[in-house]
Amino acid sequence: MKQEQLILQKRPNGMPTKETFQFREIEIPEPKDEEILLKTLYVSVDPYMRGRMSDGPSYVEPFQVGEPLTGGVVAQVIKSNHDHFKKGDIVRGNLPFQEYQVTNTTQISKVETGGLSPRTALSVLGxxxxxxxxxxxxxxxxxxxxxxxxxxxxxxxxxxxxxxxxxxxxxxxxxxxxxxxxxxxxxxxxxxxxxxxxxxxxxxxxxxxxxxxxxxxxxxxxxxxxxxxxxxxxxxxxxxxxxxxxxxxxxxxxxxxxxxxxxxxxxxxxxxxxxxxxxxxxxxxxxxxxxxxxxxNGDLKFEETIKEGFHSIPEAFLGLFSGENIGKQLVKVVDGE
Amino acid sequence: MKQEQLILQKRPNGMPTKETFQFREIEIPEPKDEEILLKTLYVSVDPYMRGRMSDGPSYVEPFQVGEPLTGGVVAQVIKSNHDHFKKGDIVRGNLPFQEYQVTNTTQISKVETGGLSPRTALSVLGxxxxxxxxxxxxxxxxxxxxxxxxxxxxxxxxxxxxxxxxxxxxxxxxxxxxxxxxxxxxxxxxxxxxxxxxxxxxxxxxxxxxxxxxxxxxxxxxxxxxxxxxxxxxxxxxxxxxxxxxxxxxxxxxxxxxxxxxxxxxxxxxxxxxxxxxxxxxxxxxxxxxxxxxxxNGDLKFEETIKEGFHSIPEAFLGLFSGENIGKQLVKVVDGE
Missing domain, CATH: 3.40.50.720 (NAD(P)-binding Rossmann-like Domain)
Structure with missing residues (x-):
């Protein structure tokens, strides 16, 4: 089974361009003991990610060329070999941008957003x-x-x-x-x-x-x-x-x-x-x-601007710099099950 | 009896010049009840005074054109009609720059600098x-x-x-x-x-x-x-x-x-x-x-650069901007008695 991940192809000099990004096809991995397999539902694009695309000192490590971008992700557990997570659970984490991934669960936490969409874990409740x-x-x-x-x-x-x-x-x-x-x-x-x-x-x-x-x-x-x-x-x-x-x-x-x-x-x-x-x-x-x-209580309003599909991540990210979004810019990769 | 005061003659545009300042001869006033007559011993020139020479909003009121500059002064009581101050006392205050002045004592406090020169009240102890x-x-x-x-x-x-x-x-x-x-x-x-x-x-x-x-x-x-x-x-x-x-x-x-x-x-x-x-x-x-x-205790060293004479105040002030001073720049007007 194949899936895609989003790679930093080339460090941008100034405004990122299409050449900054590359989609790469890889296998969907299998979870081992104590691991779970996640399907990405929502991806967060944030201005601070631009800093990580450059190779300078900052409060977060720079992205590596040829490696996937990482950022805020809300995902659903597809297979679980871990006692604390079961199939169907919604989690969030700072994770590689790819459609599916295996994790050892130390980088994620379960999403509890009450009656709200789990994507709020990347927005008002994130x-x-x-x-x-x-x-x-x-x-x-x-x-x-x-x-x-x-x-x-x-x-x-x-x-x-x-x-x-x-x-x-x-x-x-x-x-x-x-x-x-x-x-x-x-x-x-x-x-x-x-x-x-x-x-x-x-x-x-x-x-x-x-x-x-x-x-x-x-x-x-x-x-x-x-x-x-x-x-x-x-x-x-x-x-x-x-x-x-x-x-x-x-x-x-x-x-x-x-x-x-x-x-x-x-x-x-x-x-x-x-x-x-x-x-x-x-x-x-x-x-x-x-x-x-x-x-x-309805005391705090918020808006989200949502682009659809894993391939729209670069466009959603670039839109941050022209102020296209109202509220939080998210990418919806796929619906949960 | 005559004395001199230092007037803001003209607001500077950029670096102050000789035209910024003017010395004016005035009478030495007589203290009334509850007032004292002070003789200025030391005057402090400080970079922040430059801001007061302009007519803009700041944390201190601007100097007024035609009025004396004011700043840190150490002075000696020459005559006293006030119970808490006696002739010979050394005081400090934020006062007009003039050789003698009468004050109602609300703007001044007695200097206690132990064995040190009273001018330290404008320097390390000021x-x-x-x-x-x-x-x-x-x-x-x-x-x-x-x-x-x-x-x-x-x-x-x-x-x-x-x-x-x-x-x-x-x-x-x-x-x-x-x-x-x-x-x-x-x-x-x-x-x-x-x-x-x-x-x-x-x-x-x-x-x-x-x-x-x-x-x-x-x-x-x-x-x-x-x-x-x-x-x-x-x-x-x-x-x-x-x-x-x-x-x-x-x-x-x-x-x-x-x-x-x-x-x-x-x-x-x-x-x-x-x-x-x-x-x-x-x-x-x-x-x-x-x-x-x-x-x-001798744990804190300090230096003072001292110019002599009331007329040297403008030069001492201007020297701050070319970095002439080591340590605190002061003007000694006259010795105490």
Missing amino acids: MPGLTAYFGMMHIGEPKEGETVVVSGAAGAVGQIAGQLAKKVGARVIGIVGSKEKAAYITETLGYDVAVEYKKGNLAGQLKEACPNGIDVYYENVGGNISDAVWPLLNTFARVPVCGAISSYNLKEGEADIGLRMQPFLIKARAKMQGFIVGDFADHFHEAYAFLSEAVA | MPGLTAYFGMMHIGEPKEGETVVVSGAAGAVGQIAGQLAKKVGARVIGIVGSKEKAAYITETLGYDVAVEYKKGNLAGQLKEACPNGIDVYYENVGGNISDAVWPLLNTFARVPVCGAISSYNLKEGEADIGLRMQPFLIKARAKMQGFIVGDFADHFHEAYAFLSEAVA
Whole structure:
């Protein structure tokens, strides 16, 4: 029996292209003792994966050329030789992108998403939800009446981050790239104001939207968009830095040049902090409990943009950099059984 | 009886010039009930004063054109109509720069520097010492064996900051602008390595000096020097931002352009935080006690560069931006009695 896996064919220099990726046909392996065979249902594509395609130091190992990409996967157990997993179980893990795989079960955990689709384990009840939670609640720490700005506000993380700030009583402004996203964050998510950066004069729009300055800026994008935020930072502002997608596709030798932060951080006596979900491993239980309850109560909305078929992974990934997705971008490989 | 005061004659656009300043002759005032008459002994010139010369929002009010500059002053009581102060007492305060002045005593406090010159109340036992202490100990939080880099390492704040990191067992590298300063920080202060940025290839020099990366960067200068630091930040690095002198003399409409911080903060999951001494008012007692004891024990060295005469204040101030001073730059107006 044959299946396909998605290989890093060539490291990209700048924006990834079709040549970055390659599909390879391999055998479907057989599980040995204590192993299980998984069928991939959903694959998560995330901006941070771009960093792993380059061969530089980072907080995760780079992908290897000729080896499969790995990332967030939700899969179903097809055969089990392990006591704790039975056929039909839904699991998630950080796994190679291939249609079927054998695992020794140390890299996976069972998905418990109540009545929700198991794909939420890659979305609001997975890494993006946790990223929003820890960045906003543990670093941003918004207070009632404060002004919070979220960039990438209609994306996988931004859609959650802004709602968390609303729940503590902050005034929340989202920066987005389209009218459709603006409508989504204000009408569905309850953001107070949407600012569309493509309309131009972002600095002026932001100033108007934030007459009392900015207390928390949830940094999702970097680049020129964020440069317009810095002059508005209030005293003791907090800037959790979740991502800087605008810088991920710089070519070799290019640098991310823009406003230096030091003068703004001094003026505002502000704090800026990079983080990843793993830094808060001691608080996973707290975060899952909070997010699950909020979703179950209908207090936390979320959207997913889903492409169909294993072959659509490269396109789904590349779409992240042109902002095609509303909410979490996922690829549905096949239905569960 | 006449005296002089130092006036902001014209707001500078870029680097201050002679036209920025003006000396004005005024009467020596007479103290009323509950007031005292002070004679200025020492005046502190500090880089942050440049910000107050411009008419923009900051954490301190701008100086007013035609009004005296104000800053750190050590003075002696000449006449007292106040029970708590007697003739001969030495006080410090944030006061107008003039040779004599009357105060109602709410803006001043008595100087207690043990056997040290009262001018240390503007130096190691004053704002620069506190700035070093809070930035390094409360934000940088170096640990034994970590690598700490201090820019402006031979300056008023840097000379203290690096020694504090040495006291907790860190390896400390100082960035300086001259061979003389390099000798001072390594031979007198006990820094492990001095890196002279004017020698060129700062990135290479730093990499060699920090084979294990950088855990704490005490940010004193900003600009190109700091841009060379960012790629070396270790996981969970801390960057207290005390000053960015390189950006203080930008002309109107110029921006401080260089490396954006976001990619570095994410890669290292690092924290960068601006602060001023006043943010730590609850800890002043702790800091004074620590610094006083360390100085008394001979555990904390410091240097002062002293210009003589009230008329030398502008020159002393301007010298800060060309790095003329070793240690704290002060102006001695006159001897105490």
